[in-house]
Amino acid sequence: MTAAPAAPASPADVRRSRGRARKRALNGWVFLLMAVVAVVMLYPFYFLLDNAFRTQTQFDQQSGHSLAGWTQLFRDLPVGSELLNSMIVCAASIAIILLVSTTAGFAFAKLRYRGSGLVFLLVVAALMVPLQSIIIPEYVNLAKYSLINSYVGAILVYVALGTPFATFLMATYYRGISDELIEAAVMDGLGYERTFLQIALPLSLPAIATVTVLQFIQIWDDLLVGLLFLQPGQRTITVGLAALSAGRTTSIPALMAGSFISAVPAIVVYLIFQRHLVKGLTLGMGK
Amino acid sequence: MVIALLGVPIAQAIYYSMTNWNGLTATWIGPSTYTRALHDPIFWRVLENNGLLLLAIPFAIGIPLGVAALLNEHVRGWRFFRSVYFLPTAVSWVVIGMVALQFFALDGLMNKMLADIGLGSFQTDMLAGQRSALVALAITFVWSMLGTNTIIFLTGMATLDPTLTEAARVDGLARRQIFFRVTLPLLKRFIQFSFVITMISAFSALFSLIFVMTGGGPGLGTTTLEFFVYQAGFAQGQFGTGALYGIILFVIMIVVGLVQLRLIRSQDGEGW
Numbered sequence: 329m330t331a332a333p334a335a336p337a338s339p340a341d342v343r344r345s346r347g348r349a350r351k352r353a354l355n356g357w358v359f360l361l362m363a364v365v366a367v368v369m370l371y372p373f374y375f376l377l378d379n380a381f382r383t384q385t386q387f388d389q390q391s392g393h394s395l396a397g398w399t400q401l402f403r404d405l406p407v408g409s410e411l412l413n414s415m416i417v418c419a420a421s422i423a424i425i426l427l428v429s430t431t432a433g434f435a436f437a438k439l440r441y442r443g444s445g446l447v448f449l450l451v452v453a454a455l456m457v458p459l460q461s462i463i464i465p466e467y468v469n470l471a472k473y474s475l476i477n478s479y480v481g482a483i484l485v486y487v488a489l490g491t492p493f494a495t496f497l498m499a500t501y502y503r504g505i506s507d508e509l510i511e512a513a514v515m516d517g518l519g520y521e522r523t524f525l526q527i528a529l530p531l532s533l534p535a536i537a538t539v540t541v542l543q544f545i546q547i548w549d550d551l552l553v554g555l556l557f558l559q560p561g562q563r564t565i566t567v568g569l570a571a572l573s574a575g576r577t578t579s580i581p582a583l584m585a586g587s588f589i590s591a592v593p594a595i596v597v598y599l600i601f602q603r604h605l606v607k608g609l610t611l612g613m614g615k
Numbered sequence: 616m617v618i619a620l621l622g623v624p625i626a627q628a629i630y631y632s633m634t635n636w637n638g639l640t641a642t643w644i645g646p647s648t649y650t651r652a653l654h655d656p657i658f659w660r661v662l663e664n665n666g667l668l669l670l671a672i673p674f675a676i677g678i679p680l681g682v683a684a685l686l687n688e689h690v691r692g693w694r695f696f697r698s699v700y701f702l703p704t705a706v707s708w709v710v711i712g713m714v715a716l717q718f719f720a721l722d723g724l725m726n727k728m729l730a731d732i733g734l735g736s737f738q739t740d741m742l743a744g745q746r747s748a749l750v751a752l753a754i755t756f757v758w759s760m761l762g763t764n765t766i767i768f769l770t771g772m773a774t775l776d777p778t779l780t781e782a783a784r785v786d787g788l789a790r791r792q793i794f795f796r797v798t799l800p801l802l803k804r805f806i807q808f809s810f811v812i813t814m815i816s817a818f819s820a821l822f823s824l825i826f827v828m829t830g831g832g833p834g835l836g837t838t839t840l841e842f843f844v845y846q847a848g849f850a851q852g853q854f855g856t857g858a859l860y861g862i863i864l865f866v867i868m869i870v871v872g873l874v875q876l877r878l879i880r881s882q883d884g885e886g887w
Binding site: 354355358359361362363365366368369370372373375376379388456457458459460461462463464465467468545548549550551552555556566569570573574580583584587590591594595597598599602605606 | 682685686688690691692693696698699700701702703704705706707708709710711713714715717718722724758761762766770815818819822823826827830840841844845848849854857858860861862864865868869872
């Protein structure tokens with residue numbers, strides 16, 4: 329393979345072409361390995377879809393397809409209304425999170441007032457609180473104000489959990505906007521409110537997108553909060569699905585079909601906004 | 616508002632953790648609840664599960680490191696592979712658990728594969744044994760963390776100065792040596808970050824996975840602290856006990872966080 333052709337070739341040429349051949353072979357191996365990992369990562373999704381189109385007996389034998397799983401799913405699980413519940417809870421939570429985190433983030437980044445450093449530290453500390461540590465008192469508190477019979481309780485908990493990180497992220501982003509720009513705008517008589525609304529907010533759209541995507545996936549995929557704070561009629565699709573699987577009554581194909589339906593919206597959001605998601609993850613490092 | 620919904624409950628949780636409380640009436644007991652918990656074999660059994668889950672972390676970090684190193688070679692289609700690996704991040708633990716359940720089942724895919732490669736005698740119902748169920752849980756966990764950690768390391772590798780590895784190559788270091796002696800030390804910060812993320816997930820994000828896959832069983836085989844909070848509080852109605860375990864979990868997380876912060880600080884001081 330690497331033998332030099334009849335034409336005079338310097339040793340350096342030979343070495344270079346040999347190196348290139350080795351590099352190509354190496355790339356081939358790397359590609360193959362990557363493909364294997366990809367199969368490992370993707371196979372479960374194929375399995376999910378494949379077995380959603382089976383009856384229980386077809387599932388046991390792993391052959392044949394049918395729509396029985398889907399009909400059973402729609403009979404056992406109010407798919408439509410639960411999807412709607414997911415949307416309502418997500419939209420309301422994200423709206424509040426954005427409202428709080430953009431304003432608070434801007435304030436932390438651009439306004440100096442007494443104790444702002446301390447408050448910011450508290451917000452960052454809140455990032456460390458695991459949900460399980462506060463869930464019981466939270467439950468009792470919200471029950472006291474009878475907020476667990478509506479969407480409100482769950483939405484409040486999602487907001488409390490999502491806001492610290494969102495605020496941290498927004499503050500980091502606003503710090504990147506030059507102070508001169510903000511000051512110039514304030515000097516021009518815009519005032520802080522309008523400076524925020526007309527200048528800072530439009531500039532921070534990428535960060536807002538990141539927060540939205542992160543929170544959407546988090547809330548959409550959550551089980552614990554929804555399980556405890558939502559009544560059966562208000563359950564999100566993820567919670568409904570988990571409850572269904574715990575019930576042991578339904579067939580596996582129906583569960584697979586339900587899994588598929590519940591996963592699709594988050595996957596679509598992921599595919600469209602992938603870049604923002606990655607950015608959010610790495611921004612957390614605070615560089 | 617954040618303080619009202621996060622700070623106040625922490626204080627309440629500390630109070631409740633010292634009471635004997637079934638949801639209706641709370642009787643003050645005092646800090647002795649903690650010493651009693653520390654003498655409770657169930658507590659140690661649960662903590663043991665958390666400890667064993669830690670053993671999964673080297674895999675949850677090592678495998679993505681290798682994958683990221685390969686992706687960083689930028690072979691054809693590496694962007695596509697990156698998206699594929701990251702996909703589980705978008706999918707809920709409920710769905711992941713549902714599929715994993717089928718994979719590990721006695722007549723599931725794993726056992727079928729074992730039979731196909733002639734290892735039929737190794738077929739087991741992993742979810743039926745206490746230890747093996749935890750292993751199954753850990754494998755699923757490592758699988759779904761792969762994308763997240765790979766992305767973190769890829770980001771880290773992108774920040775590295777390519778002239779450094781180039782210089783090492785000129786100096787005659789083999790690829791493997793370059794990876795271990797040049798790239799890896801420079802990635803330290805990113806490895807620490809992914810360690811924190813992985814550990815936080817292992818201790819506080821696996822509730823749904825456990826709920827769907829094993830329900831904490833068999834026995835206490837897969838009941839971790841976070842699941843125990845739910846078990847004690849909502850399944851058995853012992854809110855006080857649940858709150859207590861929540862506080863213990865919180866303390867563990869804070870300690871880990873502080874140690875982490877220390878490590879990062881001290882390194883910045885040295886200016887590595």
